[in-house]
Amino acid sequence: MSNILHILNGDATLYGFESTGIDGDILIWREVLSEGPLMERIGTAAFWKQREAWITSTFDETPEGYEEKVIQPLEKLNSPYSEINLWFEFDLHCQVNLLGVIMLLSQQTNLNERAVYLICPDSYPDKPDFRGMGELNGDELEYLYDNIRVQLSDYDIELATEAWDIYLMQDAKALADWLTKERFWANMTALKPALGAQLKRLQTNSEGHNYIAQRLLDIYNSGITDRHLIHKEFLKTESIYGMGDAELNTYLDKLNIA
Structure with a gap:
């Protein structure tokens, strides 16, 4: 087992990532937290039971499939990785998943003992219609790793916690007030436009x-x-x-x- 873990948001990035020379184990995050019910304590059995019930009643998925595709991969988070790399994109779907992953890590582990990095592109050179990392090859993913990877600070984690709490409220006024408050977005710059889209979804x-x-x-x-x-x-x-x-x-x- 490597001491480095890469969490990829969905299967689309896996093919390109496997052709990189980047060291580390892989965890594929397959949840879609931007849809359906949520709870504050993402690390609890109740949270995942609720998600399983909603996913299996909404999409073409079985409880067994959910367990295999979503729950079992999360067991890797129990391993003592010293470095975790989060590969998540700029859109609302990815940003809410990113918040969920950060909350899960912060609620279940001591982040002071782990270096957490974020790779979050909203564009790519010479790709004017860039839609996501799933369209990139190994060399292009390595370029992102070498050029835009940032280490998340305590402030970034605090900001993510605030954003998660606001998102859970599903309250348009509360979200609008939070977004208009002047703040430093640090390494979480994709959050503001994504949550702006969420505001339009709530209204x-x-x-x-x-x-x-x-x-x-x-x-x-x-x-x-x-x-x-x-x-x-x-x-x-x-x-x-x-x-x-x-x-x-x-x-x-x-x-x-x-």
Whole structure:
């Protein structure tokens, strides 16, 4: 076992990462904490039971599959890694997952005994339509590791804790007040735009639709009625949400369209 752990947000980055020369073990984070119910104490059995119940009732997943894909990989966090690298992107999906990982680490371990680093790109040289690390090869991931990796400080962890607590409230006014407060974002600069997107998701219009639902409805009403094409059109302008087909389909199902 290496003394270095890399936590990758989802399977998409794994192929490229395995072709790098970067040392360390790998943990793939497969939860989608930006959707569904949450609790403050992420390290408890109750938290994961609640998540399992929601995931298996919302998506095409079984309790056994959730255990294998989500819970079992987390056992690596019990190992005494001295260095942990968090590979998470700029969108809301990734940023909420990042907050969850930081909370899990801080609640279960002594972070003073571990160096925690963040690799969080919001762009890549000569890739004007950069969508995420899953589209990068090994050399390109090594470039990120060598050039944008930053060590998280106590302040970063405190800021992440504040953001997690605010996110859990699911309160538009509280989030708006928190975002307008002037603060130093340190190494968590992607948090502000991501949580700005969350604010739009919390607010509803006179029809009772939040921003995402209304955008999907507008796309459908424009004449695009195929689900795959709706997904594609939505992601052209709303990549900040980092939503996949399954998450978008939950909205389309509630709207009873497409």
